[in-house]
Amino acid sequence: MKRPLQRDSFGSHLARAMVLLLAFVCMVGFAVALAKATLVPSPASVDLVHTNLRPGQSLRTYLDQPAFRDTVKQIGGNVLLGAPFGVLLPVLVPKARGALRVVVVTALVMVAVEAAQGLIVEGRAFDIDDVILNTTGALLGYVVIGRRLGRALHPRRRHWWHRWTQRPPAA
Numbered sequence: 001m002k003r004p005l006q007r008d009s010f011g012s013h014l015a016r017a018m019v020l021l022l023a024f025v026c027m028v029g030f031a032v033a034l035a036k037a038t039l040v041p042s043p044a045s046v047d048l049v050h051t052n053l054r055p056g057q058s059l060r061t062y063l064d065q066p067a068f069r070d071t072v073k074q075i076g077g078n079v080l081l082g083a084p085f086g087v088l089l090p091v092l093v094p095k096a097r098g099a100l101r102v103v104v105v106t107a108l109v110m111v112a113v114e115a116a117q118g119l120i121v122e123g124r125a126f127d128i129d130d131v132i133l134n135t136t137g138a139l140l141g142y143v144v145i146g147r148r149l150g151r152a153l154h155p156r157r158r159h160w161w162h163r164w165t166q167r168p169p170a171a
Helices: 011-039 057-063 069-094 097-121 128-153
Strands: none
Touching: 011 069, 011 097, 011 128, 057 069, 057 128, 069 097, 069 128, 097 128
């Protein structure tokens, strides 16, 4: 049985178009928020900023902060910043469905954002731990919501090996 949004009726086509439009608007909003959060210069932090290419180094710094609130802000903020990717990517790009694909695409995008941050924004630097935390957030977003939304909107892909592993669809 086809899912409601996958049926061939006018209403389901319209509903699917509206959900995709909403997802697109959310992705644009997310991109603006991401740019504002990561690409805004921070001249006051120039002396404090350093590039981190060693995974875990910044995480240890975050965890060693005296104020627990600051730790939650740094780690939780980076995880939350990646979550929309895991939700919206499988909705907007059906071929990006799957945990591994979401992780790879998110990691690549976040590396690009961090590189831009480190190269062109004063008071900001590249931090591999931010990429790891953002990617973790995308994976969590995918597992909690994105997987279900992607499957609700787009039919499952049929792969060549399904010839031998799945029964033919009932007529």
